[in-house]
Amino acid sequence: MSITKGLRLPVLVAPMFLVSGVEMVVAAARAGVLGAFPTPNCRTAAELDRWMAEVAARVEGRPWAVNVITHSSNPRLADDLALIAKYRPPVLITALGSPAAAVATAHGYGGMVMADVPNVALARKALAAGADGLACLAAGAGGHTGSLSPFAFVSAVRRFHRGPLSIGGGIGDGAGIAAALAAGADMACMGTHFIACDESLAGSDYKQAVVAAGLEDIVLSDRVTGTMASWLRASLAAAGYLADDGSTPNRNYEAGAAAGRWRDIWSAGQGVGAIRHTAPLETIIDELEAEYREVVLRLPKMM
Ligand SMILES: Cc1cc2nc3c(=O)[nH]c(=O)nc-3n(C[C@H](O)[C@H](O)[C@H](O)COP(=O)(O)O)c2cc1C
Structure with missing residues (x-):
């Protein structure tokens, strides 16, 4: 099971409350990375139905993801999961609660569940509940942040989990993407870096x-x-x-x-200083890819 299959760059354009919407997810898919929006960005289930129908139609078979809050305070969880079963996003990212209900839904149509986790205990718990992969949240992240070093966190999780793994928290450039992969992750999860992209819903x-x-x-x-x-x-x-x-x-x-x-009150993570301009998401991916290539080509010369 590969989370990066078909992607040009191993990047998850992270789901962000009030920031990620249809345009961002479609732009991410077209730029060759994985984009996601959180379902609470839709005020009603009817709105979520429209958003998912539009994304599913416009990504033309490319990978995309939806983020569900599985915490008990989400009264719409059952409705959201029913719509997810209808539109079948290839990846489901769960946050703030057990992924169990989302696992049953996603596995029903062949989807993959990535559980957003801030520590090793919750990583183990998410896998025991059936999650396929882990979106590890390290220190420095925008939104609800983790507190662990990304290097220590990935290293600890890789001792018991070989499946899909993303790491996020303060990654702001292509060197950070390369570092995430060098540390053992399959992909870099980046939210803050895309707040200012043209497709973002931020003011x-x-x-x-x-x-x-x-x-x-x-x-x-x-x-x-x-x-x-x-x-x-x-x-x-x-x-x-x-x-x-x-x-x-x-x-x-x-x-x-x-x-x-x-x-x-505006949230942003520690990678904020790497944001240079407002620009189309694809331009930002081009910049990240150039930086990533430069690092990956430089590293072998150090051997
Ligand atoms: C403004 C903002 C809102 C966010 N909202 C959510 C959310 O609704 N659900 C979620 O799982 N993560 C949310 N996150 C966290 C991101 O999905 C991701 O884990 C994080 O942005 C990665 O760290 P970075 O911002 O340093 O790149 C949010 C992050 C930001 C910056």
């Missing part, structure tokens, strides 16, 4: 902010969603979240409630 002020930002502008906080996530400092400060009021943050992944916060 122009958010896009400009990520183009202008550097590593020093990223802060970690669990105060927005109850789970540690990476944010652009200025937007977090403007929303009043940088002042520690001593309260315990509540976990809240519910899409409706989250939408307001994620719209005003």
Whole structure:
């Protein structure tokens, strides 16, 4: 089972809340990488039905992926899985909960499940629940981040898992893609790097902010969603979240409630400094491929 079959570059254009939509997934497929959108980006199941019908028609048989939140706070999980069974995305990425229900659906039509996991214990649990592969989330990621070194994480997981594996967190250039593969992953998972692409649903002020930002502008906080996530400092400060009021943050992944916060408080990972411009997704893939080739050709000379 190969997650990179048919791809020009081993890159997962990661699913991003309020950022990834139909255009991004179609552009990723056409550019020869794997794109995904999270189902909560559709407000209703009817909207998700339209999005998936459009993507399925426009990718013309190329690989694409959908991301489902399998946490118990997702009231639409059953509806989303029914639509997934209807449109059969080749890859299903699960997040924030057990992949078991998604596994039953995906395996029913020959799809592959990649479980998004931030640590080794959850990686083992996801595989025990039937996931085919792991989308390992390391330190420095945009959105809800992991905290492990990508090198230590991939090395630990490769001791018990030979199947599909992506690693994400702070990868911002072709050298990072090569490093992910050198570490033992099959592909690099990159979200932040695509926030400013033309096909992204992010507003122009958010896009400009990520183009202008550097590593020093990223802060970690669990105060927005109850789970540690990476944010652009200025937007977090403007929303009043940088002042520690001593309260315990509540976990809240519910899409409706989250939408307001994620719209005003902008998330980005530590690779933000590598974003040079707003550009079509395909141009960004061209740039990444050139950087990746340069590194891969340089490495043998070191032997
Ligand atoms: C703005 C934003 C929103 C995100 N939303 C989601 C999401 O809805 N579901 C999910 O599984 N991951 C989400 N992520 C995490 C990405 O899928 C991916 O794991 C991460 O972006 C990789 O790290 P990087 O941003 O440093 O490249 C989000 C990331 C960002 C930057």
